[in-house]
Amino acid sequence: MTVIARRLAGHLARGFAMILVVTTISFVIIRSIPGDPMRARYEKLVEQGMSPDQAERATAALYGFMPKGTLWEQYADYMRGLLHLDLGQSLSVPGAEVTTLLASAATWTILPVLVGTLLSFAVGIIMGVYAAIKRSSKLGDVLAVSGSLLHGLPQYVLALLLSAVFTTLLPIFPTGGTADVTLEPGLNAAYIGSLIQYATMPVLTYALAGYGGWILAMKSSVVTVLGDDFIMAAELRGLKRGLIFRYVARNAILPLFTILALSLGLLFGGAIFIERIFTYPGLGLLLLNSITDRDYTLMGGAFLLITVAIVIANIVADMLYTAIDPRVRSGQEAS
Amino acid sequence: MKRLVAAAVSLCFAAVTAACGGGADGADSSASVGSAVFTTIDALKPGIDANAPINPYNPKGNTFRGYNAEWLGWTKNHLTDPDRFYPGVAKSWQIAPDRSSITIRLHPDGKWSDGRPITAEDVKFSIGLAYTQGGTAYALDPSAAGTASNIKIVDDKTIKITQTAENPSSAFVRGVMETVIVPKHVWGSVLPADFWERLKVAQSDAPGAEAARAGITSLAEKVIAFAPAQDVSAGPFVLKRVNPGEALLVKNRYFHNAANVAADQVRILNYTGNEQVWNYLVAGRLDSAPFTAVPAGVMRRIVQTQGNAVVRGYSPVSEALAFNQSRRPYDNVHVRRALAYLIDREQVTKVASPEGGTASVTTSGLHQEAAKAWLGDGFAALEPYRTDPARAERELRAAGMKKKDGRWTMPDGSPWKMTINVPASFSDWLAGAKAVTSQLNDAGIEAEVITSADYPLYLEEMAAGKYDLGFWLVALGPAPYNIYQRLYGAQNGWQLFGGKLTHVAPGTKGNWMGGAETVDLAGEGRINLGELTVKLNSAPEAEQKKIVSTLARAANQDLPVIQLWDYVNTQVVNTTRFSGFPGDDSDALRLTSGVWLQLGMVKRK
Numbered sequence: 050m051t052v053i054a055r056r057l058a059g060h061l062a063r064g065f066a067m068i069l070v071v072t073t074i075s076f077v078i079i080r081s082i083p084g085d086p087m088r089a090r091y092e093k094l095v096e097q098g099m100s101p102d103q104a105e106r107a108t109a110a111l112y113g114f115m116p117k118g119t120l121w122e123q124y125a126d127y128m129r130g131l132l133h134l135d136l137g138q139s140l141s142v143p144g145a146e147v148t149t150l151l152a153s154a155a156t157w158t159i160l161p162v163l164v165g166t167l168l169s170f171a172v173g174i175i176m177g178v179y180a181a182i183k184r185s186s187k188l189g190d191v192l193a194v195s196g197s198l199l200h201g202l203p204q205y206v207l208a209l210l211l212s213a214v215f216t217t218l219l220p221i222f223p224t225g226g227t228a229d230v231t232l233e234p235g236l237n238a239a240y241i242g243s244l245i246q247y248a249t250m251p252v253l254t255y256a257l258a259g260y261g262g263w264i265l266a267m268k269s270s271v272v273t274v275l276g277d278d279f280i281m282a283a284e285l286r287g288l289k290r291g292l293i294f295r296y297v298a299r300n301a302i303l304p305l306f307t308i309l310a311l312s313l314g315l316l317f318g319g320a321i322f323i324e325r326i327f328t329y330p331g332l333g334l335l336l337l338n339s340i341t342d343r344d345y346t347l348m349g350g351a352f353l354l355i356t357v358a359i360v361i362a363n364i365v366a367d368m369l370y371t372a373i374d375p376r377v378r379s380g381q382e383a384s
Numbered sequence: 385m386k387r388l389v390a391a392a393v394s395l396c397f398a399a400v401t402a403a404c405g406g407g408a409d410g411a412d413s414s415a416s417v418g419s420a421v422f423t424t425i426d427a428l429k430p431g432i433d434a435n436a437p438i439n440p441y442n443p444k445g446n447t448f449r450g451y452n453a454e455w456l457g458w459t460k461n462h463l464t465d466p467d468r469f470y471p472g473v474a475k476s477w478q479i480a481p482d483r484s485s486i487t488i489r490l491h492p493d494g495k496w497s498d499g500r501p502i503t504a505e506d507v508k509f510s511i512g513l514a515y516t517q518g519g520t521a522y523a524l525d526p527s528a529a530g531t532a533s534n535i536k537i538v539d540d541k542t543i544k545i546t547q548t549a550e551n552p553s554s555a556f557v558r559g560v561m562e563t564v565i566v567p568k569h570v571w572g573s574v575l576p577a578d579f580w581e582r583l584k585v586a587q588s589d590a591p592g593a594e595a596a597r598a599g600i601t602s603l604a605e606k607v608i609a610f611a612p613a614q615d616v617s618a619g620p621f622v623l624k625r626v627n628p629g630e631a632l633l634v635k636n637r638y639f640h641n642a643a644n645v646a647a648d649q650v651r652i653l654n655y656t657g658n659e660q661v662w663n664y665l666v667a668g669r670l671d672s673a674p675f676t677a678v679p680a681g682v683m684r685r686i687v688q689t690q691g692n693a694v695v696r697g698y699s700p701v702s703e704a705l706a707f708n709q710s711r712r713p714y715d716n717v718h719v720r721r722a723l724a725y726l727i728d729r730e731q732v733t734k735v736a737s738p739e740g741g742t743a744s745v746t747t748s749g750l751h752q753e754a755a756k757a758w759l760g761d762g763f764a765a766l767e768p769y770r771t772d773p774a775r776a777e778r779e780l781r782a783a784g785m786k787k788k789d790g791r792w793t794m795p796d797g798s799p800w801k802m803t804i805n806v807p808a809s810f811s812d813w814l815a816g817a818k819a820v821t822s823q824l825n826d827a828g829i830e831a832e833v834i835t836s837a838d839y840p841l842y843l844e845e846m847a848a849g850k851y852d853l854g855f856w857l858v859a860l861g862p863a864p865y866n867i868y869q870r871l872y873g874a875q876n877g878w879q880l881f882g883g884k885l886t887h888v889a890p891g892t893k894g895n896w897m898g899g900a901e902t903v904d905l906a907g908e909g910r911i912n913l914g915e916l917t918v919k920l921n922s923a924p925e926a927e928q929k930k931i932v933s934t935l936a937r938a939a940n941q942d943l944p945v946i947q948l949w950d951y952v953n954t955q956v957v958n959t960t961r962f963s964g965f966p967g968d969d970s971d972a973l974r975l976t977s978g979v980w981l982q983l984g985m986v987k988r989k
Contacts, residue, residue, distance in 0.1 A: 084840030085847070090443070092843060094428070095701075095857065101866045103519070103562055110517045110604035111443065142436045142444040144609025153435050157628060217666055224663045226629020226654060231421075234627070247629065325656055330434075330628035334656065338431060343840055 057368060064360040068353075072131070075352040076124055079345050080116075086140075086343035087111055114143045116345060127349065136350040141342035147350040150335065155317065155354070157227060158324070158331030161248050162316040165255025170309055172256070173263020178298055180264060181271030192264060200261025205322035208254045212326055215250060222250050225328030251327045255320065259312075266308065270301040303374055307366045314362020317355050419648035420988050422962065424977050425655055425664070427674040432654040434626050437611030440564045441517060446626050448652055450978025451633050452497075452617035456488060456507070457561040458979045460971040461698060461953075463757040466863040467557045470972065470983055473502060473565045473618050479557055485546040486557050492541055495638035496567050497615065497622040504543040508535055509568040511545070511560075512575050515583060516603040521547070521559025524586045524597045527883040529553035529921055532560065533587065551883055553921045554928075555863055567616045574610050575603065620645045620982040629654050644984030646962060665956050668692065672957045672965065672977040675699065677812050680738045691960030697973035698753050699953035700861035702744060703737070703813070704945035705804065705820065710890035710898030711852050713794060718783035720943040724769040725776035726827045727820055733949040736816030741949035748936035749871050751859040751950045758864070758932045766940045773827060792829050801830045805851040807842040808835035813855045816948060847875070849896045858945055864928050865920040868935050871913075871944050877901065878914030885918050899944050905937060913938055963987050 087108045094104035116123045130137055136147035173196075180192035199207075216224045228234070229243040274280065274297050283293050321333035328334075332351060339347035426432075426448050436444035440453040447453035457469030457477065467479060475491040494502040511532065514522045520530045530553025534546040547556040576582070579600075586596035615623035620642065621633035633650040635642060653669070655661050661676045668689040678686065686692055705727075707714040714720060729743040745752045746768045748759070755763050780787075784795035794800045804821060806813040814835065821831035836842035846854050858870045872878060877887045877895035890898030902912045916931050923931060939945075953973050957965040964987040965980065966972045972980060980986045 083844055084838065085844040086840045088843045088847070089838075089840040092839070092857065095860055101860055101869070105519060107443065107517075109519075110441070110608055113602070113605045114608075138609075142433050143442055143605070144437060144439075144611065145433075145435050145444075150433075150435055153628070212663070217663055220667050224667060224669070225660055227627055228629065230625055230627050230630045230632040230651060231649070234625075328629060328654055328656055328660055330654075338656075341838060341840075 053368070053371065056371070057364070060364040060367060064364055067360055068356055071356045072349075072353055073124075075356075076127060076349060077120070079348050079352070080120055080123065082340075082343065084343055087115075111140070111143060114138070114140050131353075136353070137346040139339075139344055139347045141339065141344040141347065147346050150347060151332070151350050151354055154330060154332045154335040157329055158316060158320075158333065160244075161251040161329065162255055162320060162331070163313070164248075165252045166259055166309075166312050166316060168252070168256040169259030170263050170305075170312075173260045174267045174298075174302060174305065176260075177264045177267020178271050178294070178301070180268040181275065181301075182294075182297075184268070184272065193268065196261045196264035196268070198261065199257055200265055202258070202261075203322075204254065204258045204320060205326065207258055208250075208323045208326040211250055211254055211257075223247055227330065248329075251320075251323055251329045254323050254327075258323075263305070266305055267301060270304055271297055274301040303370070306373065307370055310366035310369055311359070311362050314359040314365075315355075317358035420646060420961070421649045421651060422647035422671050422977070422981065422986075423651045423653065423669055424672050425653050425661060425670065425674070426976070427676070428976075429652075430655050432626060432628065432631055432652070434628050437609070438615045438623055439608070439610055439612065440566065441513070441608045441610075443608075446623055446631060447615075447617075448621075448631065448633070448976070448978060450619065450976035450980075450982065451621040451650055451652070452615055452619045452623050452636075454565055454618040455562050456565060458972075458975050459558060459562065461700075461974040462862050462971060463698065463700075463754045464862055464864075466555070466861075467561075468971070469561050470975070470979065472561075472979075473507070474561070477561070482552075483547070483554060483557055484549065484552060485544055486560055487538070487542065487544040488560075490541040490543075491640040493640045494541075494618065495640070497617040497636040497638055498567075499638055500567070500569060501540075502565070502567075502618055503540050504537040505540075506568045507543050507563075507565055508537060509571065509575070510563055510565045511535055512579050512583070513566065513571065513607055514563050516575075516600055516607050518601075518604075519559055520553055520555040521545075521563075524583075524600055526587050526589060526593070527551060529883060530556040530559065531587070532556070551922070554923075555865065555921065558863065565618055567618070570612050570616050571610065574607055619978065621650050621978065624649075639982070641982060641984060645981050646964075646984075646986050646988040647981055650978070650981075662686065665689065665692065668958060668960070670956070670958060671962050672955065672980075674955055674976070675740065675951075675953050677737065678739050678954070683739045686956060689958075691958040693957055693959055693965075695955045695957055695965065695968055695970075695973065697953045697955075697966075697969045698751070699951040699974070700751050700754060700859060700867075701857055701951040702751050702859040702947050703741065703816065703949050703951065704747070704856050704858045704947045706854055706856035706897065706945040707943070708849060708852055708854075708896055708898055709900075709944065710849065713783060713785065713800065714852060715898070716783040717942055718779040719785065720946070721769070722776040722779035722783065722785075723824070723829075724943055724946045725772045725779065726824060726829070727946060727948070728771045728823055729948050731823070732816050732819040735819040736812045737949055737951070739952075740812070740954045741951050744947035744950050747940055747943060747945065747947040749858055749868055749939040749945075749947075750932070750936055751861060753950070754859065754861050754867070755936065758929065759936055762933050762936070766936065769946070776827065787828065790828050799830065801832070803832055803834050803852050805834050805836060805842065805846070805854045807837075807839045809838055810855075817855065820948075847894045847896055849891045849898070851896070856945060858947065859950070863920075864932050865917065868913075868917040868920060868932075871897075871939055872899075872917040872935070873914070876914070876944065878917070880918060885914060887914060897944055899942070903938055903942055905934065905941060908934055908937075911938065959989075961989055963989055 091104045091108045095101055139145045139147055139150055176192050180189050183189035215222045227247050232240045232243050234240055321337050324331045324334040336351045433444045436446050439445040440447040455472045456474040457472045460468040462468050474488045476489045478487045521532050523531045529551040531548045532545045533548040536544045538544055545560050582596045585593055586600055617636055620636055620639045622636045624632045624634045631652040635648050658676050662682045664670045665673055665686045707720055709715050733741050733743040746766045748755050748766055786793045792800055804817045806817045817833040821833050824831040860866045860870055874894050876897035876899045879886050887901040888895050902910050905911055920928055920931055964985050
């Protein structure tokens with residue numbers, strides 16, 4: 050077995066144990082959340098104008114979907130289901146499989162969060178390199194300030210700001226949703242165009258919110274690398290500026306890959322505020338609604354998905370780092 | 385790097401493919417893009433879920449009342465009479481004078497959206513489904529009041545439903561008329577072939593009745609989870625497509641009144657919070673929006689949008705500050721009265737619900753509009769509890785409370801700290817509670833607001849008797865039983881099981897109000913409030929009036945709650961594309977715009 054394979058096996062074993070522990074802890078916590086969702090549903094329906102009798106009827110039958118048995122029995126059922134990749138049925142959408150709901154929401158999270166993250170990463174690292182190289186100039190200052198400002202601005206403030214400007218004051222983009230419902234879904238230009246139009250605001254928010262972090266991290270990394278001996282050696286050897294730039298960028302970007310891989314794992318958690326403000330039905334909004342509805346099975350499924358994604362992202366980050374950094378690889382082989 | 389990018393691109397591709405798959409698409413479309421489109425939201429269904437079935441029994445089901453979910457009749461918004469309806473699947477109905485039965489005639493040309501006729505068999509089958517869900521008209525317990533005991537198909541388009549003679553209820557007629565009607569030819573497999581025989585056993589005292597009841601109740605889950613392959617609607621619209629952002633419905637060309645339905649398509653937009661509804665309204669996107677709590681500043685911007693107009697009407701709901709009378713000093717009526725005299729309800733309403741409420745004139749358990757209709761001259765005789773600090777001080781002293789250094793203390797001199805609990809997410813309740821505590825602090829009573837994380841937690845803790853005071857909806861009319869059940873029902877100790885009324889001790893079985901079982905009322909002697917409330921279910925109208933008068937005076941005298949504001953049904957319509965919306969105080973205002981469209985009220989411009 051090679052060093053990398055041994056390392057991977059170790060990661061997978063630890064990851065599996067981690068998932069098991071987190072699943073158990075989250076199961077207990079979820080089942081311990083106080084609150085009577087059915088009573089709350091009844092009161093809401095009454096407030097919305099339904100007669101008490103109708104509201105009673107609309108809620109009473111839902112009790113049948115609540116988990117039954119002791120906590121241990123519920124846990125045993127849950128783990129048995131997990132072995133068969135069965136996360137159970139949703140309580141808030143009775144009859145719907147949790148896996149179906151998660152898969153549907155994941156679609157609307159992966160697309161904008163991934164695009165937003167990659168966009169902010171690409172722009173952030175390029176601007177970060179410039180900010181480091183030009184750190185004594187006005188351009189450097191402007192880039193650094195833009196990074197600090199956007200990094201410090203909470204996501205929901207940014208989302209509200211963009212929403213107010215581009216959907217209300219200048220109604221260029223839709224206020225919410227995923228696509229124009231009148232268009233036939235499919236791989237056709239009109240529908241894809243609509244998907245892009247509806248996703249623009251969430252993507253822009255993700256991208257702007259992430260940009261600040263990337264530019265600051267890259268700038269700091271580049272400044273560190275610029276002081277290394279090999280850069281001085283390259284300059285003394287009279288290498289072209291472009292080549293030196295590549296040396297700097299390739300070495301400075303290494304630590305950011307780890308963060309990027311972890312960010313991709315975290316994207317499965319969705320972005321609750323952004324999704325809520327733009328009514329974008331991703332995993333964050335699903336999780337939020339499941340908590341409000343006390344949909345235990347859906348909450349459990351969402352937490353499991355996030356846990357698995359983060360564990361995998363950690364493993365990928367570690368393996369990737371081993372693969373892309375020859376110093377780490379050669380160090381392991383030597384040991 | 386390349387691997388990471390490849391993984392990211394693969395994820396993106398998978399997401400795009402899934403997104404392009406779209407949502408449910410289960411209807412025949414007869415309308416084309418570009419025709420008259422009516423845009424709205426469904427207040428009963430915030431959070432559209434494209435994965436939910438096209439099922440009216442499912443809480444997230446993609447059926448929308450008045451559009452593609454059709455009741456026998458649509459209840460009018462009346463101050464006192466719960467048995468007035470607009471036609472739905474039923475064209476006309478005849479209620480027996482003693483409300484013992486209702487004979488329903490369907491529209492002779494009524495058809496499902498697949499072209500098949502709507503028959504009395506469909507209605508009977510839908511009633512069968514309703515039995516699995518329960519409710520007054522469809523209870524399985526033989527001793528329950530107002531249960532439909534006999535369902536007789538008179539002919540293909542006529543059906544007669546009779547309620548149990550032993551234990552009648554005034555809620556029976558409304559219970560029947562609010563039955564959602566689904567097509568038997570689509571739903572037929574959900575009920576077992578011997579369902580009606582099982583029901584007969586379940587509604588009897590025969591051996592095996594309990595098992596039969598359990599069997600029928602267990603069908604509830606099957607009914608709720610049932611997912612028809614496509615929408616077959618009795619309403620004016622049929623679901624064409626739904627995605628996570630909105631639902632698209634197209635006109636049902638077989639609807640009996642299709643020629644007068646002004647819209648060819650309806651878009652129902654998804655929303656997760658009130659602020660999204662405000663944005664839709666400011667942008668002028670909605671042709672109609674049902675009641676949503678709106679701050680005054682936002683309302684000003686909404687009405688500035690071209691075509692937007694505000695319509696206001698009666699809403700049988702009031703907001704009240706409810707006491708836990710098993711806790712000191714709120715067990716003392718003088719303390720409750722003192723608080724009523726100290727709270728300036730006008731100010732509280734101005735802060736909490738300036739657009740959607742009017743300050744309550746007094747506390748009677750009734751919305752002030754309904755109170756005038758029920759009580760007549762008796763309404764003026766009620767104590768109005770106008771702001772009066774001097775009287776409040778007298779009441780507090782009568783309760784034995786003491787004042788030290790300008791602050792009120794308990795009779796034994798220990799500090800009195802009043803806490804009001806509200807759910808954190810209810811901005812109007814929170815604002816109202818803060819306004820109340822601010823006024824009380826100014827009057828020398830140490831008061832604070834404590835928020836609960838969310839509504840389910842609030843209700844659970846309230847039911848467990850953990851709060852001194854909390855906000856509570858009352859006056860849920862028009863049925864008088866429903867109105868007073870909020871004051872003298874389970875939360876105040878009265879439990880009704882199998883037609884038998886009992887009173888449980890405060891702090892047990894959800895009795896968080898902790899009021900006394902009987903009270904002395906001037907001119908009436910000792911009365912049992914819960915018993916009187918239950919009587920409202922079956923009493924004739926004249927007796928109902930007497931009971932309502934007694935209960936209103938009792939609520940006014942003993943103050944189990946202090947009514948703060950009466951809700952006003954404030955809606956926004958946009959007259960740019962359509963006209964003919966119901967006006968102020970219309971009895972159709974609490975119905976969905978789908979009902980307005982199907983009745984032909986709304987016209988295309």
